[in-house]
Amino acid sequence: MSAIYILWLREMKRYFRSKAQIIGGLGQPILYLLALGVGLGPVFQKAGQGSYLQFLAPGVIGMTVLFSAAFGGIGLLWDRQFGFLKETLVAPVPRLYVMIGRTLGGATTAMLQGLLVLIVCLIGGFRPGSVATAALALPMMALIAIVFNAFGTALGSRMESMQAFPLVMNFLLMPLFFLSGALYPLNGLPAAFKIITNLNPLSYGVDGLRGALIGASHFGMGLDVLVLCGVALLFLGLGAYSFSKIQL
Amino acid sequence: MVSSAPDTHHNDVRPMIKVDNLVRSFGDFQAVKNISFEVQPGEVFAFLGPNGAGKTTTIKMLTTLLAPTSGTIRVDGLDPAKHQHQVRRLFGIVFQDPSLDSELTAYENLELHAVLYGVPRKVRGERIERLMKLFELWDRRDQQTKLYSGGMKRRLEIARGFLHTPKILFLDEPTLGLDPQSRNQLWTTVKSLNESQAVTVFLTTHYMDEAERVAQRIAIIDHGAIVAMGTAQELKEQTKTTSLEGAFLALTGSALRDEQASNADQMRQMMQAWRNQKR
Numbered sequence: 001m002s003a004i005y006i007l008w009l010r011e012m013k014r015y016f017r018s019k020a021q022i023i024g025g026l027g028q029p030i031l032y033l034l035a036l037g038v039g040l041g042p043v044f045q046k047a048g049q050g051s052y053l054q055f056l057a058p059g060v061i062g063m064t065v066l067f068s069a070a071f072g073g074i075g076l077l078w079d080r081q082f083g084f085l086k087e088t089l090v091a092p093v094p095r096l097y098v099m100i101g102r103t104l105g106g107a108t109t110a111m112l113q114g115l116l117v118l119i120v121c122l123i124g125g126f127r128p129g130s131v132a133t134a135a136l137a138l139p140m141m142a143l144i145a146i147v148f149n150a151f152g153t154a155l156g157s158r159m160e161s162m163q164a165f166p167l168v169m170n171f172l173l174m175p176l177f178f179l180s181g182a183l184y185p186l187n188g189l190p191a192a193f194k195i196i197t198n199l200n201p202l203s204y205g206v207d208g209l210r211g212a213l214i215g216a217s218h219f220g221m222g223l224d225v226l227v228l229c230g231v232a233l234l235f236l237g238l239g240a241y242s243f244s245k246i247q248l
Numbered sequence: 249m250v251s252s253a254p255d256t257h258h259n260d261v262r263p264m265i266k267v268d269n270l271v272r273s274f275g276d277f278q279a280v281k282n283i284s285f286e287v288q289p290g291e292v293f294a295f296l297g298p299n300g301a302g303k304t305t306t307i308k309m310l311t312t313l314l315a316p317t318s319g320t321i322r323v324d325g326l327d328p329a330k331h332q333h334q335v336r337r338l339f340g341i342v343f344q345d346p347s348l349d350s351e352l353t354a355y356e357n358l359e360l361h362a363v364l365y366g367v368p369r370k371v372r373g374e375r376i377e378r379l380m381k382l383f384e385l386w387d388r389r390d391q392q393t394k395l396y397s398g399g400m401k402r403r404l405e406i407a408r409g410f411l412h413t414p415k416i417l418f419l420d421e422p423t424l425g426l427d428p429q430s431r432n433q434l435w436t437t438v439k440s441l442n443e444s445q446a447v448t449v450f451l452t453t454h455y456m457d458e459a460e461r462v463a464q465r466i467a468i469i470d471h472g473a474i475v476a477m478g479t480a481q482e483l484k485e486q487t488k489t490t491s492l493e494g495a496f497l498a499l500t501g502s503a504l505r506d507e508q509a510s511n512a513d514q515m516r517q518m519m520q521a522w523r524n525q526k527r
Contacts, residue, residue: 002363002366006359006360006363007360010349010352010356013351014351014352017351017392079349082346082350083345083346083347083348084347086343086347087347087349087361088364089313090312090313090336090341091336091361091365092333092334092336092365092366247313247314248313248314
């Protein structure tokens, strides 16, 4: 237990010491909020869907958590390149604990990053439906973060190239993001599109965030949580397996 | 010629490390070819060999990081492949490459290690302080290790290796790239800890003078095989040379060794160059 805690704490320390990463991580979400939120706002309004910023904010928060969680997997490559991974792998601690500690740490930083973007959204004029349900956004963010950090760990365990990891990650994350309902409502989509968005775990994450923050959910929050928990278990298992197979 | 240990007075105790007919292959390439040796408790034992001789591969197998292709290993009577956990508790290791978290402070690096190895909270702080003072790092304990010099990092890693009071300390080319002062201080401290705490030390090096100075027995390894083993004196007599360097060259020849740089090595070199540029 204390091993998991100390590895989680390490991720926290690294996060808070890397101000550039914290600030830099806000750039992409702010760009989306400005470019799309402001740019597409009038069209959305005219289509009778209300404020686009209200709709978009949970999507952009979901995106932030998605990207920072999944890119957390690159920490594994850094630790491999710069040797620290060996220190944890040769310690008398089950690899599963090492993986869990890292994943919880990475997921927490992704959540913090998501919270920062939520604050940015609030400053930008976003207003949650009710404060009570808005608190539910936290566990939703946590679930998204765990799902995609475990995913990043699974991928990071299998890759050694620091150049290839971000490319592969982007290649996988961009479709996940664009086909998740983060940017547009999921009702009334063509059938093929609907199948894809329904298979995308991020759809449920964003939908859950929307349910918590603006009280409008497409799948229903119960299903959102169920699907995310299932996918989290799957990816944690996959991540733990890949991590256990790392050879130095 | 690689028969039993020459110092016969040890024969009544169980060896701390016992390796028999150890082989490790990577595809068609045999990195370690049928080696056998023993290390006695409290002994300082050196693997001396050129680059790419199989030293690090052997250490990886002794320290549970790599499974042998064939042969047996016993570390304090335990098989590292089967009893990973128990074996990992027994040793401390200083890897050939750095293995510190550069964003954490020196103290935090040691604290993390102490927690991973289950050092009780009560003795943790006191032990970290004692080791950091011993290795003359206490004054800079709150500095991130990315600000440390190469020698300081090495000292910190060795202090870390001792932190959980291991029975064996593995040192894989610990003095690579250090200045003579750091090397001298490092060996003095390791030697004194070896004597005061009866820690068995297994080290690899390609510096002759170090092997001769600190190790009671030396195994010369080349192309994955042990070509000679004994005290420095015995090796000189065996090869009819006057220095260990002479003995080494007589046994391993003077051809240059190529070692392929791994991705990680190249990356580190790039980082090094980049850092130097910034200064």
